[in-house]
Amino acid sequence: MMYLKAFLVGGLICMLAQLILDNTKFSPGHVLSGFTVAGGILGGLGFYDRLIDFAGAGASVPISSFGNALVKGALQEANTRGLVGVLTGMFEMTSTGIAAAIVFAFLTAVVFQPKS
Amino acid sequence: MPEVSNVAKVVTGTSQKSQQAAYQQVVKKAEPQPPKLRNAISAFFVGGLVCVIGEGLTDFWEWAMGISHKKAADPTVATLIFASALLTGLGVYDKLARFAGAGLSVPVTGFANAMTAAALEFKREGLVFGIGGRMFQLAGAVIVFGVVTAFFVGIIASLAQMIQ
């Protein structure tokens, strides 16, 4: 059941982005940044976690989840350490993704050649 | 070559601004459109499929590492990033993305591809100037906007909690 929900929610989020790309002058960079910001705002309001509980990977795999994770990290640390926690805790939950992206991008670049 | 009918005439002798406006109208009407329905459907299916794979990976890591479903999201993301980087290096990713569009660029796969493609392209400029210096060229905006948003949302939400 979770698989079906993941498929539907993930598919819908991607389809929304595709419609924006094809019908407006926004570039992929604009759309992805916008989705990240949206994920952060929805995360701050508490909605994004509910979406993840409902649809699993359908909500945690799209880039909007990155915005949510940054906010969650910030809020969790702020709860224990006060306002400065917003800065110290921000990358808590996203460090895996960022570290993995940097490392794998680096290794791929070293090993492979760009073709076309 | 096929003719374009129903076009506005660009009248000479009128002001530059109105000529521009008229021409922009002509171009906009005549511009070949992307296959919007096909693109939307492809994005839906591929995006959904990537998320299903993500869900499957989460179940796998939950079992393999003996951690909670929520915690298994981390190795899942790392796995997807690895796969995207590899496919980018093999020269396969861009061919898939031509068809899939947002179905591949919105999930974390798109983020990984943006970083890998940039690092790979500029490797000719060396480790420091090329791979190191240019890796974030495309994906940097997402990180910047994510962090800035989290900063403000974090402050506002924390203050709101304090006031309560």
Place this chain on the structure above:
Amino acid sequence: MAEKRLGYQTVRLASPPYIVGAAAVAGPMEAQGPLGHEFDQTYPDLLAGQQSFEKAERLMMQDACQLALKKAGVTGSPPEVDYFLAGDLLNQLITSTFSALPLAVPFLGLYGACSTFAESVGLGAMLIDGGYADRVLCATSSHNAASERQYRYPTEYGNQRKPYSQWTVTGAGAVVLAAAGSGPRITHVTVGKVADLGIKDPYNQGAAMAPAAVDTIDVHLKDTGRSVDYYDLIVTGDLARFGSQMAINLAADRNLYLGDRYQDCGVLIYDSEKQDVHSGGSGCACSAIVTCGHLLKEMSRGKIKRLLVVATGALLSPTSFQQGENIPAVAHAIAIEG
């Protein structure tokens, strides 16, 4: 008025220089296109055995120059030419400058984006007719991967291209012009003005360049008193399918009917059915290799006697686009008569 000037923007060459040698080299996609068999040399992939795309483009320009010089019977090292006029799309013209180095010939670098072929041949012809040179070597090149990584996205990036976008041609064209000899002659040069009709989308270069092309063709015909029918063929450099549609319409608005004698190199160079090139070809090499590889050969076969080549260039940079500017364009015309 200066004695060789004609009308507003045209120059009539008193002793039209001869094209005594021409060569075109091309990459794999162009080799697989409808004109593939016309090119003097093709390469199996975009790296052409070199370490980078930029070095590959350099090799192509150098090969085109050597082949053109050989066909012109020009020997010696350095070759006996008075000037080397060359341009390309890369920042600071590194293809041209680094190709000029081993040639050891006085070098003038040119930037006209994709209009550079007509710009270089036109200027070369004027240098000869003006009595400043006996022989001039003109070359232009472009490379798909090298220009994409500079102007747009890394080659392995997964983005979807718009249906009106164009494919930068990989290749180089070179021409040897001489005051004496035999071959088709450059009779007139019309230097274009920069035109801007408000297009901002860098993927829609064809539409951005069409106004400049039409303006130059119109001025050329008025200055020379010729009609469209005077020429066996009028080609634009790289408006491609969508841009050439726009050009036909803009021309019609000026009561200029382009009709059957009008073609576009960006349309001719690829097979739009079989090759995934969307609207068609673009890049400096587009007009250069179609002219040097195919059209000049058609002239030597007697199929074309009067040719007008109107190379078009979109004068944007990534910076100007990101700052929200329009895309201005320019088009230069050279009349080649056999």
